[in-house]
Amino acid sequence: MTNTIEIKNLNYRKNYRSILEDVNLTIESGKTVGLLGENGAGKTTLMRLIAGVAKGASGKITVANQDGVPEKKSVISFSEQLNGFSSNMRIDKIIRFYEDVYPDFSTKKYNEMAGFLQIDEGLRLSALSRGMKEKLVIGLTLSRDTKVYLLDEPFGGIDSMTRKKIIQSIIKWKSDDAVILVSDHYVSEIASILDEVVIIKDRTIYTQKSAEEIRSKYAEGIEQYYESIYEGNDIDD
Numbered sequence: 020m021t022n023t024i025e026i027k028n029l030n031y032r033k034n035y036r037s038i039l040e041d042v043n044l045t046i047e048s049g050k051t052v053g054l055l056g057e058n059g060a061g062k063t064t065l066m067r068l069i070a071g072v073a074k075g076a077s078g079k080i081t082v083a084n085q086d087g088v089p090e091k092k093s094v095i096s097f098s099e100q101l102n103g104f105s106s107n108m109r110i111d112k113i114i115r116f117y118e119d120v121y122p123d124f125s126t127k128k129y130n131e132m133a134g135f136l137q138i139d140e141g142l143r144l145s146a147l148s149r150g151m152k153e154k155l156v157i158g159l160t161l162s163r164d165t166k167v168y169l170l171d172e173p174f175g176g177i178d179s180m181t182r183k184k185i186i187q188s189i190i191k192w193k194s195d196d197a198v199i200l201v202s203d204h205y206v207s208e209i210a211s212i213l214d215e216v217v218i219i220k221d222r223t224i225y226t227q228k229s230a231e232e233i234r235s236k237y238a239e240g241i242e243q244y245y246e247s248i249y250e251g252n253d254i255d256d
């Protein structure tokens with residue numbers, strides 16, 4: 020098993036305030052990992068640093084053996100990428116853009132997903148509801164063939180029935196050696212697909228554990244474990 024993400028001694032400050040401190044994290048290839056933490060814990064910031072979108076951190080982040088920013092960007096598909104498009108843009112134009120810019124984008128895969136997610140290509144971004152936009156983001160992000168997928172709170176506006184369907188399908192849409200790092204507040208719903216859980220607390224990685232180990236210790240699973248950490252009564256070593 021090789022390591023796909025390696026973070027060493029990462030420290031990040033913004034506006035003279037420390038956001039992340041001494042973050043060390045290793046994620047092996049093939050793993051689906053939940054990145055959990057309360058509002059403002061630093062989940063988005065950590066994903067933006069991994070993706071090379073946020074800059075100015077000290078320490079080292081290596082992704083699929085790459086440590087240069089352009090090289091890292093080529094092996095990471097990040098859900099935040101849709102933010103740069105004008106709200107006037109039609110979805111079919113965005114798909115053409117992805118085809119042109121990302122050599123690893125698969126239109127076939129996107130079309131399969133768009134059918135499943137019921138995304139209408141004729142609409143403009145501004146006409147999409149929050150949930151529809153999130154479905155588009157998931158479809159576009161997972162249609163690239165990359166080593167790492169970063170999904171930052173991807174399901175917040177998606178109705179619960181569709182959310183469950185997407186969550187169950189997500190792992191089928193990635194190659195066996197790819198890593199998915201997904202942050203979310205709906206811990207109980209993503210729990211079933213996770214191999215590992217990483218919790219950010221007090222500006223650092225408070226814990227990284229296998230989902231199997233958590234399930235064996237906590238009868239109610241990952242959600243109970245997560246809550247116990249924030250309430251300060253986890254039964255860990």
Ligand SMILES: Nc1ncnc2c1ncn2[C@@H]1O[C@H](COP(=O)(O)OP(=O)(O)OP(=O)(O)O)[C@@H](O)[C@H]1O
Nearest residue numbers: 033034038056057058059060061062063064065172
């Ligand atoms: N552009 C910025 N300038 C200054 N501080 C920022 C900036 N972006 C984030 N922060 C701060 O960094 C900390 C981490 O924020 P971040 O958005 O990474 O948290 P999060 O875990 O993703 O939160 P949420 O679950 O609410 O999305 C917060 O205290 C936030 O106020």
